[in-house]
Amino acid sequence: MITWFSRLSLLWKILLSTSVAVTALFGFTGEIVLQHITRTMSDSLNEEVRASLEAYTSYWNSRAERLSAVSRLLSTLPAVRAAFSTGDRATIQDTAGEMWSKISDAMAIFLVTDPAGKVIASLGGVTPLSQKNMDVVRLAESRFPQQSSGFFLQDGELYHISVTPVYVDSTEGQALLNVLVAGYHVDALVAQRLQEATGGSSEFLFLTPGRVIASTLNPRATNTVVTSLAQGRPADRVNDGVVEYAHLDAPLLDIMGNQVGQLSILRSFEAARQRLSSLYKDIVALWLVAVSAGFAMTYLLARRIVEPVEQLDRAAAEVARQNYAIEVEVRSEDEMGRLARTFNNMCASIRQAREDLIQQERISTIGRLSASIVHDLRNPLAAIYGGAEMLVDRDLPQGHVKRLAANIYHASRRIQDLLQDLLDVSRAKSRAPEICRLREVASAACDALTTAAAAQNVSLHLAIPPEIELPLERSRMERAFLNLISNSLEAMPEGGEVRISAAVEDGSVLVEVADNGPGIAPEIRSKLFQPFVSAGKRNGLGLGLALSRQTVVDHGGEMWVDSQAGEGARFCFRLPGASVAAALIR
Structure with missing residues (x-):
């Protein structure tokens, strides 16, 4: 079955084959490169998320360490100990407040409680914690005299605190006098500062069971991400409906090591997708340029290769029309040049053989035609010869003479008709x-x-x-x-x-x-x-x-x-x- 491809010229077959091969090769290579780049970008984002977690850990630990250091310092100051020993709330409030204002962060919370967790003094701003008993103090008592730090959930609010016991010397040894509770309220401002401290390229969500404590995302995106997390989507990817993020969770532990919430760190794929889209466009443009250039170069090279073949094709068509005088110009010494030279030699051999054959056919035709004419003339000539011989040598009756004359006449007419037929055939003539x-x-x-x-x-x-x-x-x-x-x-x-x-x-x-x-x-x-x-x-x-x-x-x-x-x-x-x-x- 002859297909459309078989009807194309050799030049177009070379061009199409080369174009398809280049396109397939470039497309396959481009696909491999894009997949590799996508994997690399995804791995890079995951690494950035882990780096953001490490930055968060370092940042948060430094804040906790600073609070712990301040608390330890306050607990060792003689003036603070003396004020705490009086048991007077106002004295404790004034003394602790004066020392706190000199060495602490204005955003921090500072509470002084008795060993049972009852708040004696509250510094660093008004907080709901100052109106309640601190149950966390009783939980940390098992670790006294060591400091304890962790997250603390109270009335739907999340805090990061450090619990420091204050001891005094007594006749029975060291006695627990008061407890210092210092910390930070985890809110949107804290999340924003955490984002800025880690480079600003990651998003943070502080989550507790059933509630979002703080988020650097807008409310719509926050709700979509929380819903996606609640539905059990893959751990390394999450979507806010518009942007896809690389996702990593870190537990929020209280002072006893129990989880009270989680911190979700998100890294947007948007910048990576934009870079990938730009790279894809560059690859497509490069592919178009490469294919166009390859097509043009292939056309020029194929044209030079196919031109001798086209000359041979035209020459072969002339030979089919019995034009054996055609010759092909020999332009190179490669296979095509040798083929052209062989073709010319073949045409020369055909011309010589044709001339020899024509000469032999002429000689043979003359001989055969002569023999045929001799054969066809033999019988009527024999009749004429025999009749004439009898008329000359014998004295025949009148009737016999007439019969011999009639035979001679008919024989001569047959010879005349035969010669006329041969003449008409040779001249391609016919009678009416x-x-x-x-x-x-x-x-x-x-x-x-x-x-x-x-x-x-x-x-x-x-x-x-x-x-x-x-x-x-x-x-x-x-x-x-x-x-x-x-x-x-x-x-x-x-x-x-x-x-x-x-x-x-x-x-x-x-x-x-x-x-x-x-x-x-x-x-x-x-x-x-x-x-x-x-x-x-x-x-x-x-x-x-x-x-x-x-x-x-x-x-x-x-x-x-x-x-x-x-x-x-x-x-x-x-x-x-x-x-x-x-x-x-x-």
Whole structure:
């Protein structure tokens, strides 16, 4: 099956194949590069999230350490201890407040409680913690005299605190005098400061069960992220409906190591996606430029490669038109150059062989034609020679003389007709047709061969209706019948039967000349009507059938043979003409 690709020129096949290969290779390579870059960016974001967690841990630990250091310092100051020993709330408030204002952060919370957790003094601003008992003090008591720090959840608010016991010397050893509780309230401002302290590229969410404590995202994004986290999405990715983030959680532990909430650190993929999109556009642009440049270069190179092939193709077409004088210019010494040189040598060999063949055919044709003419002239010349010899050497009766003169006359007419036929064939001329009765034409041929047929014990049967008439060149058509009957006689030297019949079919005449001889050999059946083709004949060189077929063709008809080996031969030919039907009507 011929596909559309096979119908393309060689140049376009090279261009399309190269373009497809370059496109596929570039696309495959680009896909691998993009996947690698995407993985690298994703890993980089995850690393940045982990780095943000480490920065948060470092930042938060430094705040906690600063509070713990301040608390320890206050707990060791003599003035503070002395004020705490008085047990007077105002004295404790004033003394602790004075020292706190000098060494602490204004954003911090500072409480003084008794060992049971009851708040004695509150510094660093008004806080709901100052109105309540601090249960966390009782929880931290198990770790006294060591400091304890952690997150503390109270009435839906989250704090990061440090609990520091204050001891005094007594007769029974050190006694717990008061407890210092210092810390920070975790709110949006704290989250904002944490974001700024870690570079500002990460988002932070402080979450407790069922509540968002603080977030650096807008409320819509915060609600979407919290919902996504609650639905159990993959741990490393989260989406706020617009932006996708790399996600990492860190637990928020109280002073006893129990989790009271979690910190979610988010790193946006948006910047990475923009970089990836820009890179994708650059790769596509580079691909277009590379494909265009590759296409142009391939076209130029393929054009130089294909041009010699096109020249050979045109030259081969000229050779197919029998123009063997064509030559191809040899432009290189590579395979194409050697092929062009071989093609030129082949054409030169064909020209030489053709000239030699024409010369041999001319010589052979002259010899065969001469032999054929000699053969065809031998019988009438023999009749003329024999009759003339009898007239010269013998004194014959008047009737016998007339019969010999008539034979000489008919023989000379046959020679004249034969020579005229050969001349007409050589000059491609034909005589004007005349209305003839087909039976009379065939009968004349049979009469000329009656003696030869009787000598071979061959019977001739003429079965042509006498009323069939059509325009014919009488002498040529008679010669055609004569050749066909002669061939049958030569094929049956031991006797047989020849039947000549005709019938009208659709305004034309179908003529058959059949015998019951040995038939035609299969090896010559396909070329039977070619000149000088014969088999099993004692005389003649095979011009009879060729001339007979040409006669039928010149009359607008056709001739063919129907024969099987051992079953006789049947030559058929059809002659058209409207006068056939008119003759039947008359």
